Amino acid sequence: MMLKPDWERNVRRVEPYIPGEQPKERNVVKLNTNENPYPPAPAVQEILSGFDCDELRLYPDPDSAVLVNAIAEFYGVKPSQVFVGVGSDDVLSMAFMTFFNSGSPLLFPDITYSFYDVWAEVYRIPYQRIPLRSDYTIDPEDYLIENGGIIFPNPNAPTGILESTDTVEQIVSSNPDSVVIVDEAYIDFAGDSGKASCLPLIEKYDNLLVVQTFSKSRSMAGIRIGYAIGSEKLIKYMNDVKFSVNSYTMNRITQLCGAAALSDREYFTETVDKIIVTRELAKKRLAELGFTFTDSRSNFIFAEHRSVPAENIFKALKEKSIFVRWWSDPKISSRLRITVGTPEEMDRFFAALEEIVNG
Numbered sequence: 001m002m003l004k005p006d007w008e009r010n011v012r013r014v015e016p017y018i019p020g021e022q023p024k025e026r027n028v029v030k031l032n033t034n035e036n037p038y039p040p041a042p043a044v045q046e047i048l049s050g051f052d053c054d055e056l057r058l059y060p061d062p063d064s065a066v067l068v069n070a071i072a073e074f075y076g077v078k079p080s081q082v083f084v085g086v087g088s089d090d091v092l093s094m095a096f097m098t099f100f101n102s103g104s105p106l107l108f109p110d111i112t113y114s115f116y117d118v119w120a121e122v123y124r125i126p127y128q129r130i131p132l133r134s135d136y137t138i139d140p141e142d143y144l145i146e147n148g149g150i151i152f153p154n155p156n157a158p159t160g161i162l163e164s165t166d167t168v169e170q171i172v173s174s175n176p177d178s179v180v181i182v183d184e185a186y187i188d189f190a191g192d193s194g195k196a197s198c199l200p201l202i203e204k205y206d207n208l209l210v211v212q213t214f215s216k217s218r219s220m221a222g223i224r225i226g227y228a229i230g231s232e233k234l235i236k237y238m239n240d241v242k243f244s245v246n247s248y249t250m251n252r253i254t255q256l257c258g259a260a261a262l263s264d265r266e267y268f269t270e271t272v273d274k275i276i277v278t279r280e281l282a283k284k285r286l287a288e289l290g291f292t293f294t295d296s297r298s299n300f301i302f303a304e305h306r307s308v309p310a311e312n313i314f315k316a317l318k319e320k321s322i323f324v325r326w327w328s329d330p331k332i333s334s335r336l337r338i339t340v341g342t343p344e345e346m347d348r349f350f351a352a353l354e355e356i357v358n359g
């Protein structure tokens with residue numbers, strides 16, 4: 001008798017990460033995935049317009065030297081301290097594979113970027129969620145337990161709360177036997193002219209990896225560029241893994257566009273500052289409409305209305321073609337995450353919101 005074929009027994013089964021919706025319609029106000037409402041730096045358009053298609057015959061530089069050097073120069077570090085990938089999701093995934101190989105649990109906050117547990121599952125990394133304090137801040141004392149690594153975003157997502165460099169340093173310095181990853185996807189919106197970043201600490205701690213992205217503050221989510229900065233040792237280990245998986249992750253056009261974006265500091269500062277101004281104004285208007293929220297230092301606001309449930313607001317906004325983010329997880333289901341758009345987008349958002357909550 002033939003046995004029933006059972007190839008599915010050997011499948012790596014995972015529950016995938018669910019990204020925010022990318023609606024196909026045109027005239028929506030899209031405040032659901034923390035994209036930047038302003039276009040990339042003009043230098044990026046110049047690269048695209050001048051690109052010679054014939055170059056696509058050839059493989060890209062596997063070291064992405066043009067981009068790595070530009071990032072190193074921008075942050076005043078050595079090129080050997082920079083790793084680049086296809087969005088910071090790719091960088092983080094490589095970092096998980098490279099650094100979290102212990103039998104002890106990887107630690108991260110219980111309210112945080114919902115990709116961390118997905119990577120931990122797919123790579124079979126044991127993990128433990130560490131509860132935030134009731135005001136959503138991190139208690140560094142909670143990270144003194146036995147672990148095989150630590151990761152958290154700063155500012156955290158979806159709360160937007162920024163932890164001080166002192167708090168970050170406490171966690172890094174008390175865990176010399178683990179790699180600590182700080183996911184700074186939103187750090188450019190923290191203000192303080194760049195001083196909020198824990199990057200300076202990499203000179204002091206060779207177990208600290210700082211990850212950032214071009215997707216938010218540099219308006220380039222569609223081209224996929226992320227990077228990690230850390231000690232030469234950490235970066236070498238990551239490159240060893242990357243070159244064991246796929247050498248040519250970054251295409252030719254992306255490498256050039258990334259370097260071009262970094263060349264225009266003025267445009268970068270100007271667009272980031274505009275978003276910060278719009279965010280602070282949005283906080284005032286939300287408060288007037290009866291919302292409370294955490295003190296976001298990112299390009300989104302995590303807000304809760306005093307009487308109307310977040311799910312209802314989320315659905316009513318969607319009917320008016322305004323997209324924000326809402327999660328059914330009971331820990332955060334009372335809140336909406338609202339990305340900061342242009343002033344015009346925020347006007348449309350607030351007009352709709354006012355109708356919904358004051359109806």
Ligand SMILES: *Cc1c(COP(=O)(O)O)cnc(C)c1O
Pocket residue numbers: 034086087088089090113153157183185212213214215221225226
């Ligand atoms: C957006 C985001 C990322 C990923 O961004 P990429 O587009 O892959 O660079 C990583 N971490 C956090 C916390 C994010 O919000």
